[in-house]
Amino acid sequence: MTIPTTPPPAHPWKTLLRVGSPRATRAMLLAFVLMLWLGFALATQVRQTSTQGLSTLREDELVRLLENVQRDNVRLAAEQQALQAERDKLVSGQESTAEARAAIQQRIDTLGILTGTLPAKGPGIELTISDPKGAVTAPLLLDAVEELRDAGAEAIQIDDVRVVASTYFTDGGTGVVSLSGTRLTAPYVIRAIGDPNTLAAAMEIPGGVSDTMRQASASMTSTRPNVVRVDALQTIPPARYARPVPTPSGVAS
Amino acid sequence: MIPLVGLLAGIIVGVFVRPDVPLWMQPYLPIAVIAALDAVLGGIRAVLDGIFSDKVFVISFLSNVVVAAFIVFLGDKLGVGGQLSTGVVVVLGIRIFSNVASIRRHLFHA
Structure with missing residues (x-):
């Protein structure tokens, strides 16, 4: 089956053409079928690659992806928890500050009216x-x-x-x-x-x-x-001797 | 001519039929395609060297494809599928380049 090729200076292009020219041999048919298969596989694979999702990945690649996702998940969950806690703290801090402020203001008003320092x-x-x-x-x-x-x-x-x-x-x-x-x-x-x-x-x-x-x-x-x-006002001299006794409950309202 | 016609016909059929690659075949098809390409270029080179044989071409084509797929399959079983695929692609790539270089020398004398 070896093609008898005339040694060297045979023109290479002609050689190619001659080999490709139609001859009804079994091998030629096989070569045709093989090339047909190659073209088909090539086109299929190109299309597959351009549309492939997770389904074509290998097991270890999938495992790695999964691990990445899980690690990210854990990290993000922790971050979310921390941020949530911080937010809760800030919100409640703001509320309690506002409440304390209101309570103190009320106390100041009451005492001011009582002692005559406020109109x-x-x-x-x-x-x-x-x-x-x-x-x-x-x-x-x-x-x-x-x-x-x-x-x-x-x-x-x-x-x-x-x-x-x-x-x-x-x-x-x-x-x-x-x-x-x-x-x-x-x-x-x-x-x-x-x-x-x-x-x-x-x-x-x-x-x-x-x-x-x-x-x-x-x-x-x-x-x-x-x-x-x-609206007459009274000035109160600071107490020289009396000192408040701290109450155990802190700010009494 | 005939093989080129076959290649083009295969591409056209593949483009229009749009088949789904079966799941078990998916890791092997790209390697098989590369191996087949190597065989085809080796065949062209043999033609130009004057030592082409239809039988050798067909057998080398098939064995290339089968061996490449088998190596990848074995790699998957051994847990080194990814690395082995890369290795096969590298080896076949080098062969393709050397074949192309030989063909180029014959056709363009450069």
Whole structure:
């Protein structure tokens, strides 16, 4: 079956053509079939490669891929957990900060109104005591203040002096009353913030402040403005001796 | 001519039929194709060297394909399929290059 080829200078191109020329031999047919198979396989493989997914990968490659995916999964899950925890912490921290701030502000407001360092406004009554004969004494005014406090007044001021825990009344002779060292002049104006009905009723009870004032030939009128302003302020000197005892629960609200 | 016609016909059939390669054959087909290419180029070279034989061509073609596929199969069984495929491709690639170089020298005298 060896093709008798004329030694060397036979033209190579012609040789190729001669070999390829159709001859009805069995080998030629086989070669044709083989080449047919090669072309077919080539085209198929090219197409397969361009469309292949995971299904053509080898077992070890698949295992490696799977391991990669699992490792990534674990890493990402841990990262997600950490970030979630951080987020929760931040959110709750923000909330608790805001809550603490609100609680502290409320406390400051309450204490400020109580100690007279903050101006206050709200419903209440305004009492005007005219005293033409100078009959109003410190005990009388003190009675009025105590009565107002009993009736639930939250902030009280007489003329331009705020009435607080350390306020004191002194008599300075006929018709002269001093409040915490400030001399008051008639007519005395008492402004109190609280439930207006309760406060007014407390002033009018028989044998109460109003009656006593009338017996002392002073007269008292009360009005109920929509908004009573108690805007006289009191300065508090820092405590020199008293120190707060820390409560075990921390911030008491 | 005939073999070239066969190659083109095979490509056309493959393009139009779009067959699915069976799963068990998928690792071996690319290696088999490379081996067949090597055989074809070796055949062309033999023609130009004046020592071509139809029988040798057919047998070398088939044995190339079978041996290449078998080596890969064995590699898969031994757990070194990937590396062995690479090795086969490298060897066949070198042979293809040397065959092509020989053919080129014959045809272009360069």
